[in-house]
Amino acid sequence: MKFQFEKYQGTGNDFVMIDHRKPFLVDLTTEQIAHICHRRFGIGADGFILIEEDDEVDFKMVYFNSDGRESTMCGNGGRCSVMFAHTLGIVGTEDIVFRAIDGLHHASIEGDIVHLGMNDVSSISEKIRGIWMDTGSPHHVEVVDDVDDYPVHKKGRIIRNEIYGVEGSNVNFIEWNDQKLKVRTYERGVEAETYSCGTGVTASAIALHHLGIAQKDSIEVSTPGGELRVSFEFNNGVYSKVILAGPAQKVFEGSWTS
Numbered sequence: 399m400k401f402q403f404e405k406y407q408g409t410g411n412d413f414v415m416i417d418h419r420k421p422f423l424v425d426l427t428t429e430q431i432a433h434i435c436h437r438r439f440g441i442g443a444d445g446f447i448l449i450e451e452d453d454e455v456d457f458k459m460v461y462f463n464s465d466g467r468e469s470t471m472c473g474n475g476g477r478c479s480v481m482f483a484h485t486l487g488i489v490g491t492e493d494i495v496f497r498a499i500d501g502l503h504h505a506s507i508e509g510d511i512v513h514l515g516m517n518d519v520s521s522i523s524e525k526i527r528g529i530w531m532d533t534g535s536p537h538h539v540e541v542v543d544d545v546d547d548y549p550v551h552k553k554g555r556i557i558r559n560e561i562y563g564v565e566g567s568n569v570n571f572i573e574w575n576d577q578k579l580k581v582r583t584y585e586r587g588v589e590a591e592t593y594s595c596g597t598g599v600t601a602s603a604i605a606l607h608h609l610g611i612a613q614k615d616s617i618e619v620s621t622p623g624g625e626l627r628v629s630f631e632f633n634n635g636v637y638s639k640v641i642l643a644g645p646a647q648k649v650f651e652g653s654w655t656s
């Protein structure tokens with residue numbers, strides 16, 4: 399198998415990206431995608447993304463976790479897809495619309511910052527020591543005292559498996575310091591902490607409001623991979639006009655032969 403690819407990262411969440419508008423990888427297996435994403439034996443990435451034609455909107459994003467399985471919405475992957483589509487000349491910088499597994503997303507580009515519209519959130523459930531919501535992917539959010547020193551991998555893995563079983567959930571640990579929200583995420587399908595998780599940052603910012611910790615509708619978020627901003631409107635129990643904004647950059651391009 400031989401193909402050209404580009405590597406993008408959005409606040410340290412990194413993706414192998416392929417211009418698949420002329421489909422040529424028609425029988426890619428889970429094992430092959432996992433091999434491509436392997437940090438030692440492959441290119442190395444948290445996820446694998448195909449940019450494809452769409453009859454109604456600018457493009458379609460197909461997302462796979464590094465375990466090789468197609469998964470739910472990827473917020474950072476969506477931001478990187480918008481930047482890649484711009485580089486390919488598919489879109490300009492305004493009024494961008496693409497299709498992902500959870501529906502249509504609107505986006506715009508300002509320098510290296512992508513502003514990405516996320517789905518509404520209207521259902522949040524209480525869990526033993528946190529809350530759960532779907533921001534396009536499933537997210538458990540828990541407040542901790544010192545997130546920088548928290549055993550994210552150990553605790554995240556336990557919660558992902560023991561509370562959420564086979565289907566699993568991403569697991570976010572958050573700390574609010576009155577100015578900024580710190581988030582660290584154990585990511586389902588990567589089965590490790592990632593440098594940031596876009597749908598997780600979105601869930602964490604909404605959780606801050608839902609738990610009454612901060613009555614803000616625009617929240618600066620700090621992750622190990624960098625800074626993002628989440629804004630939203632809250633009316634009658636529904637979080638809408640949810641925007642995830644942050645940098646998305648091309649890291650390199652190359653060809654894969656295996």
Ligand SMILES: N[C@H](CCC[C@H](N)C(=O)O)C(=O)O
Nearest residue numbers: 469472473474535595596597
């Ligand atoms: N691993 C997630 C999908 C990607 C989420 C993350 N990379 C993001 O930026 O939203 C899951 O399987 O639910």
